[in-house]
Amino acid sequence: xxxxxxxxxxxxxxxxxxxxxxxxxxxxxxxxxxxxxxxxxxxxxxxxxxxxxxxxxxxxxxxxxxxxxxxxxxxxxxxxxxxxxxxxxxxxxxxxxxxxxxxxxxxxxxxxxxxxxxxxxxxxxxxxxxxxxxxxxxxxxxxxxxxxxxxxxxxxxxxxxxxxxxxxxxxxxxxxxxxxxxxxxxxxxxxxxxxxxxxxxxxxxxxxxxxxxxxxxxxxxxxxxxxxxxxxxxxxxxxxxxxxxxxxxxxxxxxxxxxxxxxxxxxxxxxxxxxxxxxxxxxxxxxxxxxxxxxxxxxxxxxxxxxxxxxxxxxxxxxxxxxxxxxxxxxxxxxxxxxxxxxxxxxxxxxxxxxxxxxxxxxxxxxxxxxxxxxxxxxxxxxxxxxxxxxxxxxxxxxxxxxxxxxxxxxxxxxxxxxxxxxxxxxxxxxxxxxxxxxxxxxxxxxxxxxxxxxxxxxxxxxxxxxxxxxxxxxxxxxxxxxxxxxxxxxxxxxxxxxxxxxxxxxxxxxxxxxxxxxxxxxxxxxxxxxxxxxxxxxxxxxxxxxxxxxxxxxxxxxxxxxxxxxxxxxxxxxxxxxxxxxxxxxxxxxxxxxxxxxxxxxxxxxxxxxxxxxxxxxxxxxxxxxxxxxxxxxxxxxxxxxxxxxxxxxxxxxxxxxxxxxxxxxxxxxxxxxxxxxxxxxxxxxxxxxxxxxxxxxxxxxxxxxxxxxxxxxxxxxxxxxxxxxxxxxxxxxxxxxxxxxxxxxxxxxxxxxxxxxxxxxxxxxxxxxxxxxxxxxxxxxxxxxxxxxxxxxxxxxxxxxxxxxxxxxxxxxxxxxxxxxxxxxxxxxxxxxxxxxxxxxxxxxxxxxxxxxxxxxxxxxxxxxxxxxxxxxxxxxxxxxxxxxxxxxxxxxxxxxxxxxxxxxxxxxxxxxxxxxxxxxxxxxxxxxxxxxxxxxxxxxxxxxxxxxxxxxxxxxxxxxxxxxxxxxxxxxxxxxxxxxxxxxxx
Numbered sequence: 001x002x003x004x005x006x007x008x009x010x011x012x013x014x015x016x017x018x019x020x021x022x023x024x025x026x027x028x029x030x031x032x033x034x035x036x037x038x039x040x041x042x043x044x045x046x047x048x049x050x051x052x053x054x055x056x057x058x059x060x061x062x063x064x065x066x067x068x069x070x071x072x073x074x075x076x077x078x079x080x081x082x083x084x085x086x087x088x089x090x091x092x093x094x095x096x097x098x099x100x101x102x103x104x105x106x107x108x109x110x111x112x113x114x115x116x117x118x119x120x121x122x123x124x125x126x127x128x129x130x131x132x133x134x135x136x137x138x139x140x141x142x143x144x145x146x147x148x149x150x151x152x153x154x155x156x157x158x159x160x161x162x163x164x165x166x167x168x169x170x171x172x173x174x175x176x177x178x179x180x181x182x183x184x185x186x187x188x189x190x191x192x193x194x195x196x197x198x199x200x201x202x203x204x205x206x207x208x209x210x211x212x213x214x215x216x217x218x219x220x221x222x223x224x225x226x227x228x229x230x231x232x233x234x235x236x237x238x239x240x241x242x243x244x245x246x247x248x249x250x251x252x253x254x255x256x257x258x259x260x261x262x263x264x265x266x267x268x269x270x271x272x273x274x275x276x277x278x279x280x281x282x283x284x285x286x287x288x289x290x291x292x293x294x295x296x297x298x299x300x301x302x303x304x305x306x307x308x309x310x311x312x313x314x315x316x317x318x319x320x321x322x323x324x325x326x327x328x329x330x331x332x333x334x335x336x337x338x339x340x341x342x343x344x345x346x347x348x349x350x351x352x353x354x355x356x357x358x359x360x361x362x363x364x365x366x367x368x369x370x371x372x373x374x375x376x377x378x379x380x381x382x383x384x385x386x387x388x389x390x391x392x393x394x395x396x397x398x399x400x401x402x403x404x405x406x407x408x409x410x411x412x413x414x415x416x417x418x419x420x421x422x423x424x425x426x427x428x429x430x431x432x433x434x435x436x437x438x439x440x441x442x443x444x445x446x447x448x449x450x451x452x453x454x455x456x457x458x459x460x461x462x463x464x465x466x467x468x469x470x471x472x473x474x475x476x477x478x479x480x481x482x483x484x485x486x487x488x489x490x491x492x493x494x495x496x497x498x499x500x501x502x503x504x505x506x507x508x509x510x511x512x513x514x515x516x517x518x519x520x521x522x523x524x525x526x527x528x529x530x531x532x533x534x535x536x537x538x539x540x541x542x543x544x545x546x547x548x549x550x551x552x553x554x555x556x557x558x559x560x561x562x563x564x565x566x567x568x569x570x571x572x573x574x575x576x577x578x579x580x581x582x583x584x585x586x587x588x589x590x591x592x593x594x595x596x597x598x599x600x601x602x603x604x605x606x607x608x609x610x611x612x613x614x615x616x617x618x619x620x621x622x623x624x625x626x627x628x629x630x631x632x633x634x635x636x637x638x639x640x641x642x643x644x645x646x647x648x649x650x651x652x653x654x655x656x657x658x659x660x661x662x663x664x665x666x667x668x669x670x671x672x673x674x675x676x677x678x679x680x681x682x683x684x685x686x687x688x689x690x691x692x693x694x695x696x697x698x699x700x701x702x703x704x705x706x707x708x709x710x711x712x713x714x715x716x717x718x719x720x721x722x723x724x725x726x727x728x729x730x731x732x733x734x735x736x737x738x739x740x741x742x743x744x745x746x747x748x749x750x751x752x753x754x755x756x757x758x759x760x761x762x763x764x765x766x767x768x769x770x771x772x773x774x775x776x777x778x779x780x781x782x783x784x785x786x787x788x789x790x791x792x793x794x795x796x797x798x799x800x801x802x803x804x805x806x807x808x809x810x811x812x813x814x815x816x817x818x819x820x821x822x823x824x825x826x827x828x829x830x831x832x833x834x835x836x837x838x839x840x841x842x843x844x845x846x847x848x849x850x851x852x853x854x855x856x857x858x859x860x861x862x863x864x865x866x867x868x869x870x871x872x873x874x875x876x877x878x879x880x881x882x883x884x885x886x887x888x889x890x891x892x893x894x895x896x897x898x899x900x901x902x903x904x905x906x907x908x909x910x911x912x913x914x915x916x917x918x919x920x921x922x923x924x925x926x927x928x929x930x931x932x933x934x935x936x937x938x939x940x941x942x943x944x945x946x947x948x949x950x951x952x953x954x955x956x957x958x959x960x961x962x963x964x965x966x967x968x969x970x971x972x973x974x975x976x977x978x979x980x981x982x983x984x985x986x987x988x989x
Contacts, residue, residue, distance in 0.1 A: 072300040072317045083212040088175045089672045090131050091189040091205040108201045116147050124149045135206030141199040162307045163188045176307025181237040183228030183260035185209035223318040226261035296322045410509040416502035430511045432483030467496040467503040544635045561612040576610045596624040596636045619643050659800045662686045663807045676815045681715040696786040703781040722760035737782045740770035750791045765789035775809040828902045831887035839901035858921040861968035864906035865946035865979045878938045889931045925982040946980030957985045
């Protein structure tokens with residue numbers, strides 16, 4: 001064996017030396033450029049940073065788009081709805097005025113087109129100038145067009161529009177947005193005319209939708225495009241209409257739609273249609289941006305819905321972002337340029353530094369090669385020396401062959417005297433003693449701690465005799481001693497071997513300090529994890545492959561109304577995830593939590609439902625993450641938290657938004673010239689439409705009667721007929737609304753009880769909110785809302801409803817102020833009769849009607865006889881009371897169509913309409929004289945007066961206001977000569 005080993009050692013050493021010399025001289029060692037190693041990652045990182053910057057800018061632009069267009073569609077719908085409501089209210093007002101014009105109604109009944117055109121043309125011009133009204137129709141009861149005031153030459157066709165049909169079927173006002181054959185839209189209002197339940201015909205007004213869209217464009221700064229679906233149009237009619245109107249739109253420009261309206265400056269409809277077509281198959285309502293004539297627009301849109309609730313097209317919103325995008329691109333260019341310049345500067349510096357470093361490394365590498373060659377030469381000399389001593393090492397080589405399989409740990413051989421006979425390199429590393437220091441020394445004194453030495457010596461004595469000891473053939477853990485006195489844990493395996501007839505021991509020892517340290521670290525980590533689980537606010541639990549709980553933290557147990565002990569080992573899906581929010585069964589196979597165990601993919605569910613052990617439920621946000629060990633899925637960990645408060649906050653925000661929209665709508669309703677009942681009816685509809693409250697679609701608004709503790713029902717919705725009569729007038733304190741008025745506090749009940757004093761047969765269970773409407777301490781009325789039986793009130797709901805009641809108070813107070821201002825401006829404060837201003841308006845109206853229809857009317861000028869005597873003898877208070885009683889008697893003497901006015905002092909005027917004969921005026925004059933001749937009760941006094949009346953007839957006694965007033969006054973002074981009489985101006989000589 002020795003002879004074989006010697007030449008192989010020489011050959012191997014020679015070959016290693018030759019290889020090192022060849023490497024040093026020939027440069028066979030592969031070189032990789034340091035510059036390439038550094039610059040490739042640096043350039044990659046720079047490019048990544050640059051791309052990330054570009055992505056960030058793009059993302060900011062996307063967010064900017066969302067901020068600009070996020071609510072544009074809602075704003076457009078809101079403004080379009082408000083515009084339509086205002087236009088309908090205006091046209092309804094105009095139609096009611098036309099319906100009261102007897103001349104036009106007569107012409108409609110007679111189908112007299114020429115008279116209708118003559119009478120309606122001035123009105124249409126006023127409507128068009130003041131309200132942008134573009135259409136004015138008169139139809140027969142069979143919906144045959146009699147007259148288009150805006151197109152007089154076109155008539156006789158059958159009107160089959162939806163609004164006209166609705167008006168005919170319902171016998172009531174109908175309105176809505178309708179699409180014409182050209183793809184344009186018109187807001188139409190149709191009013192049927194009846195006389196004693198007989199249908200006379202229809203009057204219709206219309207406003208082009210383009211005018212409404214133009215108003216919104218001016219208000220919001222947008223550009224609006226109207227696209228009409230071709231499925232609702234006829235190609236030939238549409239093309240002819242486009243040509244007739246001078247539009248540049250083309251039927252074939254778009255595949256499914258026709259461009260009916262656009263307002264882009266300097267852009268033809270063909271250019272716009274081409275830009276939309278270039279978007280490919282993207283639906284129009286999903287377009288985000290559009291480029292037209294080198295201008296870039298961000299887009300949003302809403303569907304165009306007609307009165308039949310059909311989707312007939314799209315209304316696109318175009319927001320011009322050209323300048324903004326140009327600024328963004330310029331910023332990107334500047335960023336790129338700055339990045340490139342900075343990168344070039346950094347690269348040049350690195351090139352110089354790395355060049356010098358690479359030169360130094362080459363020099364150091366050459367030094368290492370030279371030193372290695374020198375070491376090889378020394379090794380060759382050592383090999384020669386080892387060949388001479390190999391015979392002495394033969395016995396050691398034999399021992400080494402027996403323990404070579406365990407040489408990775410410390411290998412220690414102990415002879416029969418308990419001295420160390422072999423000490424490998426691993427032992428040197430573990431204990432700190434070299435082989436020269438250790439070999440031949442007592443193993444107990446060097447390696448065993450003091451407290452174990454006595455036990456070792458006793459055990460070894462037995463081992464010397466039999467080769468047996470308690471630790472022989474076993475792997476045990478014990479403590480060992482390093483050179484510096486450090487005690488460390490070790491794992492040792494002992495074996496006995498008989499050499500030269502004597503028992504020797506062989507020990508393989510492993511330092512397990514790191515293992516013990518890792519075990520302690522693992523235990524500490526487990527303790528930390530346990531503390532984290534116990535202190536975490538989120539619920540956390542683990543599942544095995546069967547879906548049973550392996551661990552659960554206190555927060556999870558608390559949220560589930562249970563304990564950790566009760567939940568461990570339980571099938572969690574069956575306990576907490578078995579039922580959906582709608583009450584249906586939730587199969588385990590569809591559960592996202594268990595899906596993570598099946599496919600190894602993390603699942604995040606932001607809104608789901610967990611069930612507590614007491615049967616209650618709560619909303620959760622949870623994440624199910626698979627647990628993977630050695631490449632295999634062994635379970636999942638689920639983290640969840642209770643999102644009840646978050647959902648409540650979201651709901652409160654939505655409720656506040658709905659309430660704010662309703663309040664805005666209520667305030668906007670009060671702006672058009674509508675009556676109090678019309679305003680309150682629309683306001684009640686808005687209140688009942690609040691989706692956040694559990695309100696039934698029924699209710700009413702009461703107003704307080706002036707100077708009475710009495711409520712009067714102003715408007716109602718869906719109330720039973722029995723209630724309408726019983727609650728028409730309601731004293732303070734009676735039933736729920738009366739109690740709210742009397743106490744000025746909100747009254748809430750969730751069922752029928754003794755406080756619900758007014759009932760009727762068949763009444764269904766329900767509850768009420770009765771909210772007093774108060775303005776600056778003054779009770780104006782009561783808002784009565786219905787809620788389902790058993791409804792639970794809340795502070796937030798009550799607060800919102802009080803806000804609604806306060807807003808109604810503002811609207812009612814405003815309407816009261818408008819009525820008071822109108823009363824002060826046009827009526828006498830003492831008698832309530834029309835004053836001089838209103839009298840002149842009525843006289844001017846009577847004159848205009850008489851001129852238009854060729855009719856007659858009479859004007860009376862009255863002056864009281866002996867009024868000054870009563871004023872002087874009984875005082876001004878008695879005089880005022882006399883004037884009030886005179887006003888009352890005068891109103892009793894005339895018709896409702898006539899006008900009685902106080903001109904001042906004791907002078908009154910009367911306008912008698914449709915008086916064609918003197919005898920008619922004489923009858924009324926005699927009736928007035930008789931009524932005013934009766935005694936007047938003035939406090940404790942009874943007095944008689946008379947009156948003198950002058951009468952002027954149109955057109956015999958004057959054809960204008962000045963002449964009529966002057967002549968009636970002259971006739972009155974002639975009557976004064978005889979007192980308590982009347983005179984005609986025409987009878988004066």
